[in-house]
Amino acid sequence: MKEIIYFLIKQSAAETDILQEIEKNPGIIRTYLEGLMPSLFSFLMQLVITVIILIIGSRLIKGFVKMIKKSLEKGKAEAGVISFLCSLIRYSLYFVLLMIVLSQFGVTTSSVVAVLGSAGLTLGLALQGSLSNFAGGVLILLMKPFVVGDYILDNATGQEGTVDEITTFYTKLLSVDHKVIVIPNGSLSNTSITNYSRMEYRRIDLTVSVAYETDLAMAKKVLQTVTEEEGRVAADRPCDIFVSALADSAVELGVRVWVKNEDYWPVRWHMLEQIKLALDENNISIPYPQLDVSLRDEKKE
Numbered sequence: 493m494k495e496i497i498y499f500l501i502k503q504s505a506a507e508t509d510i511l512q513e514i515e516k517n518p519g520i521i522r523t524y525l526e527g528l529m530p531s532l533f534s535f536l537m538q539l540v541i542t543v544i545i546l547i548i549g550s551r552l553i554k555g556f557v558k559m560i561k562k563s564l565e566k567g568k569a570e571a572g573v574i575s576f577l578c579s580l581i582r583y584s585l586y587f588v589l590l591m592i593v594l595s596q597f598g599v600t601t602s603s604v605v606a607v608l609g610s611a612g613l614t615l616g617l618a619l620q621g622s623l624s625n626f627a628g629g630v631l632i633l634l635m636k637p638f639v640v641g642d643y644i645l646d647n648a649t650g651q652e653g654t655v656d657e658i659t660t661f662y663t664k665l666l667s668v669d670h671k672v673i674v675i676p677n678g679s680l681s682n683t684s685i686t687n688y689s690r691m692e693y694r695r696i697d698l699t700v701s702v703a704y705e706t707d708l709a710m711a712k713k714v715l716q717t718v719t720e721e722e723g724r725v726a727a728d729r730p731c732d733i734f735v736s737a738l739a740d741s742a743v744e745l746g747v748r749v750w751v752k753n754e755d756y757w758p759v760r761w762h763m764l765e766q767i768k769l770a771l772d773e774n775n776i777s778i779p780y781p782q783l784d785v786s787l788r789d790e791k792k793e
Contacts, residue, residue, distance in 0.1 A: 542596050549589040557582050625661040628677030632658060638687050646675060648683035693726060694756045696749050700767055701742035703779045708735065711745060714774050718766045719749050724759050726750040742779045 557578050564574045638644045638655055644665070645652040651673050653665030663680055665673040688694065702711050715733050719725055729750035736746035747767075751759045771778060 538596050542593050545592060545596070546589070549585075549592070553582060553585045553589065556585070624678035625676045628679070628681035629658070629660040629662075631681045632663070632677055637685055638690075642687055642689040644688065645686040646680065646683065647686060648679065649675070651675060688756075689753055692753060693729065693750045694753045696747075696751060696756065696760050696763070698747040698760070698763065698767070699736060700745045700747060700771075701739065701778055702745060702771070703777045704743055706743065706776050708743065708745075710774065711771075711776055714770050714776065715745065715747055715767065718763060718770050719747065722749075722759060722763055722766070724751055724755045726752070 560581060561574060561578050564577065632638075640655050640658060642655050643653070644655060651665065653667040653671075653673055655663065656666040656672070657664040659677075661677060662674050663677055665675065667673060700711075700715065702708075712733050716731075719731050719733070725731065726749070730748075731750075732746070732748040734746050735743060737744040747763075749759075749763075768778075
């Protein structure tokens with residue numbers, strides 16, 4: 493309690509000394525304010541310059557990003573690539589603008605960079621998986637191993653479908669039975685991918701089994717007729733019909749034709765049906781595995 497009373501008395505004495513000093517020299521306040529004016533004027537000038545830098549810098553950044561966007565659109569870049577690059581350039585330039593503004597107030601950029609670097613390292617360790625997916629998304633958008641609308645197969649997981657959307661972190665596939673498959677970009681960028689839609693034409697490989705007693709020349713002629721009657725088969729590309737294997741219970745004939753990518757499944761299904769009907773019409777049997785079982789009479793033995 494004594495310490496509090498002593499502190500209050502001391503504070504009261506100090507205030508009394510200040511008031512007495514002001515009474516003796518009334519111009520001391522004006523002198524103090526006059527000495528403060530240069531610093532205040534300098535601060536206001538720095539503030540005005542900072543505002544001007546912000547306005548001009550923001551307009552320059554918007555104009556530059558707009559110019560980059562138009563250039564990429566003229567080059568027919570993907571919408572995802574355009575959006576990503578424009579965002580990256582915009583935020584990078586705003587970071588530089590922020591460093592310029594801070595330097596006006598005496599803040600050294602090296603200290604800011606050091607703080608951001610340590611924070612970035614901490615976030616990088618915490619979000620290692622997300623950063624891997626982000627880097628994978630950047631590679632996919634830039635290298636274009638596939639685009640929206642392609643039918644792809646992820647050979648690592650066996651997942652396949654039509655690419656519905658490519659985001660920064662994930663790629664969404666739409667399966668043939670309308671299931672949405674979400675795959676992290678990190679795994680897609682680090683594995684092998686089969687793109688079924690990249691080329692204009694795709695080859696259909698069929699295997700037809702016939703009995704050993706079948707006239708092979710006749711069977712091949714029947715298959716040739718089926719391929720010629722299929723109007724969606726590419727006429728300017730080779731059509732191969734050949735003996736592919738001599739199996740245990742059948743002779744296997746191979747049929748290879750080329751079709752447009754979008755016609756692959758319809759032509760494949762239709763040709764399989766027409767081959768079966770044509771073989772039946774020409775009395776050519778398609779054998780199936782058989783097992784001969786002999787019964788032993790134990791009484792006779």
